[in-house]
Amino acid sequence: MDLQIIASLKRPADTRVVLLVIDGLGGLPRHPGDQTELEAAQTPNLDALAARSVTGLHEPIGGGITPGSGPAHLALFGYDALDYQIGRGVLSAAGIDFDLQPQDVACRGNFCTVDASGQVTDRRAGRISTERNRELVDQLRQIELPDAEVFVETIKEHRLLVVFRGEDLGTAVNDTDPQHTGRAPLEARAGDHGSRRTAELANRFSEQAREVLADHHPANMVLLRGFASLPDWPSFEHVYGTSAAAIAGYPMYRGLARLLGMDPLTAEEDPRAKFARLREHRDHFDFFFVHVKKADSTGEDGDFDGKVAVIEGVDEALPDLLAAEPDVLLVTGDHSTPWSLASHSWHPVPVLLASQHCRPDGVQTFGERALIGGGLGPRIPATHLMPLAMANAGRLEKFGA
Amino acid sequence: MDLQIIASLKRPADTRVVLLVIDGLGGLPRHPGDQTELEAAQTPNLDALAARSVTGLHEPIGGGITPGSGPAHLALFGYDALDYQIGRGVLSAAGIDFDLQPQDVACRGNFCTVDASGQVTDRRAGRISTERNRELVDQLRQIELPDAEVFVETIKEHRLLVVFRGEDLGTAVNDTDPQHTGRAPLEARAGDHGSRRTAELANRFSEQAREVLADHHPANMVLLRGFASLPDWPSFEHVYGTSAAAIAGYPMYRGLARLLGMDPLTAEEDPRAKFARLREHRDHFDFFFVHVKKADSTGEDGDFDGKVAVIEGVDEALPDLLAAEPDVLLVTGDHSTPWSLASHSWHPVPVLLASQHCRPDGVQTFGERALIGGGLGPRIPATHLMPLAMANAGRLEKFGA
Secondary structure, three states: OOHHHHHHHEOOOOOOEEEEEEOOEEOOOOOOOOOOHHHHOOOHHHHHHHHOOEEEEEEOOOOOOOEOHHHHHHHHOOOOOOOOOOOHHHHHHHHOOOOOOOOEEEEEEEEEEEOOOOOEEEOOOOOOOHHHHHHHHHHHOOOOEOOEEEEEEEEEOOEEEEEEEOOOOOOOEOOOOOOOOOOOOOOOOEOOHHHHHHHHHHHHHHHHHHHHOOOOOOOOEEEEEEEEOOOOOOOHHHHHOOOEEEEEOOHHHHHHHHHOOOEEEEOOOOHHHHHHHHHHOOOOOOEEEEEEOHHHHHHHOOOHHHHHHHHHHHHHHHHHHHOOOOOEEEEEOOOEOOOOOOOOEOOOEEEEEEEOOOOOOOOOOOOHHHHOOOOOEEEEEHHHHHHHHHHHOOOEOOOOO | OOHHHHHHHEOOOOOOEEEEEEOOEEOOOOOOOOOOHHHHOOOHHHHHHHHOOEEEEEEOOOOOOOOOHHHHHHHHOOOOOOOOOOOHHHHHHHHOOOOOOOOEEEEEEEEEEEOOOOOEEEOOOOOOOHHHHHHHHHHHOOOOEOOEEEEEEEEEOOEEEEEEEOOOOOOOEOOOOOOOOOOOOOOOOEOOHHHHHHHHHHHHHHHHHHHHOOOOOOOOEEEEEEEEOOOOOOOHHHHHOOOEEEEEOOHHHHHHHHHOOOEEEEOOOOHHHHHHHHHHHOOOOOEEEEEEOHHHHHHHOOOHHHHHHHHHHHHHHHHHHHOOOOOEEEEEOOOEOOOOOOOOEOOOEEEEEEEOOOOOOOOOOOOHHHHOOOOOEEEEEHHHHHHHHHHHOOOEOOEOO
């Protein structure tokens, strides 16, 4: 659904909508024919909620497509990930809570190793420690550029963020990473007229970085890629008319939410702490995005029992969320992270929507196989969920007369 | 899903994917409330496979749309039939295994009857026999054209294929078939500059055909339609990164597969023979399209029991397919051909996908009504199936970070 159509239908209401994302929620059976992580978990509270909800499974992007965290969350917020693509530089900035401004151009940097002739011999500088990264980033901060500010921030290991701030900075600049060892870093070139200054700043930064880092082998050079600016997207509030807060422990998710104009609220990585934050701010916002990370982390570790325990922890804490009395509650994941693949996957993701106005479907348990029979169906596009939540919250007008 | 997005996500893997198409698989009950052809068939092997698969029913094109064989197969290969349309001339060439070249323009010919004034009195020349067609095609092969080759091939009854081969041949040429009797064949005219030579060749061919056939009433003239060239589509290998073979008894299906760059392998029209070919070539290709025709033919004959027998024959032979140990196996039809309609239909088509990484859904039998409860849902677009198969085969990267 086109977001401008949704935006044209929004209307105010005194209702609270909560989206609880259990990251990587969907899974796969321990043995063929056996239970998935979610099915194996003891979830009396989620089951009771499912029994009075409309339920199903959603598909983040499309059949067979495994989403990254960025596209998967955008889809849950109603933004089709194929239409709303985030540049790597912007995602990197979001990932470390860097407060990117509209005139900024951000890019991902890698410390790398170059030999005496200037050719790259290791594109990741031997994966230096994050601590060493911080020391070297401190050195790089002495770099000064004409008529522009530059910010350098540690991400992790060999990865850093470089942000240029100034007037008239386009983003049509190639990566300086040559992609293969045995080649010199590439010169940054402007792909359009408006990006000439960006290319010039990138080249000056690279030259000075080479001098500053000369004696710091193996991290004696920097490669830049994914030049990008804050996307000019309609804000969440513009689309749905709700003030919105993001309660997330990991900066990446706060950063993503900030891209849509949500207010990021920090919280400990414990469901009870997050649900407490929700109750605390219950009257300050219309919409809350609450993010629980560890189901994904344990899935990526291939830890069936660990993922079961995280899900059970959320279930135990659920009364703390329900105490905030949301008018509409969506519980789902951004994507599946089955223990057996130890990675994100393409499998549809469990979802329930509880509200006074939903049409319960007879599903009594919150598990992958039971949810196939839910009223939302086994493959509802993720982008349909947020308009559905807003409709249940009385926040969407009739379309047409 | 845009094929270029799929292509951008492909990655290599040492896995085998098999698509088994039981042509016209879907059906309708013998009596209201009774079993369909597939439900009536004894299919212990397909049922056992379904029990460890993710299952459902697919829709080839869209709600209520009955597909031809071309669009239905393209959709199974992931090519949306509304975006990838095949000209009639090219489909006709595919149907008789004619090895069309990129510079060729193909069109469908009909033998017709004209009266002394040159007006068409029968657009199908009394549906002459295929044998008579062959004799007349032999006559037409004496036609020579300036600076171009022309190929004339029998299709069936009054139908023939005409292919012009030369430089600079566009396809924007109108049909010469006037569509109604009592009118003269139309002159071929070029719809654009690049098609002028094609129109000229078509007119010269028609004039000479009139002379050659003058004494062969009722087949004393030829009408041409559906001028078309090989489509410039991304190949199956470009999209998915797999080498691909087509194992089919009927030339039409080999021809279709060849349009996508698959290697056609001939085989007898018996499932065991085809599955033997599959095992023989198991290590030479990444992807196999295996086609079984007779379920469609019996459906088109309105033969309920005949179709049941064909399906049971496939089921009996299935262990021979499983012996090839595909990593991912899709079993489905290209469309439904219910015995009671004796034609292709719009009804959703049974499908199962078996792989180590699929999420089984609890469906225990391979029949239309049971499959409604499958994890793929009762109406998954056919174009989603191939990306899903490739994801299960470990052949698609994550989308976005």
